Amino acid sequence: MVLSSFSAFAQPATDPAPLKFQSATEEQRFHALVSELRCVMCQNQSLADSNAQIAVDLRREVLELMRQGKDDHQIKQFLVDRYGEFVLYRPQVESKTWLLWFGPALVLLAGGVVVAGAVRKRRQAPTPPTGNDGNEEQEW
Structure with missing residues (x-):
């Protein structure tokens, strides 16, 4: 109080x-x-x-x-x-303020590299067969 x-x-x-x-x-x-x-x-x-x-x-x-x-x-x-x-x-813009000036661009670039890598990996991964031969249970 x-x-x-x-x-x-x-x-x-x-x-x-x-x-x-x-x-x-x-x-x-x-x-x-x-x-x-x-x-x-x-x-x-x-x-x-x-x-x-x-x-x-x-x-x-x-x-x-x-x-x-x-x-x-x-x-x-x-x-x-x-x-x-x-x-x-x-x-x-000095050596001690480079991170302040260029840090956001570096983070954005790193994020783009991670997303591009994930997309590339997903495209290259083999897709499992989707046939229904009676042994698989279908989820809805």
């Missing part, structure tokens, strides 16, 4: 002061960038979609980094250095 009462106090983060953009271009770049970054707390939500307090803080930090003159790659690298590759929805 005590543990369940804590959830009553949990509330989504409210942004006390909405972000103010200096231009429409800045706003468009900001929204494109935060939609490519993952909330480190919510895991399957982008920074743009998340209401977690850390997402609110990270959105403010992204805007601040933009205003410092950093490009999108530098901002993403800053967040990767801090939180790891997980923060990116599209991690970079």
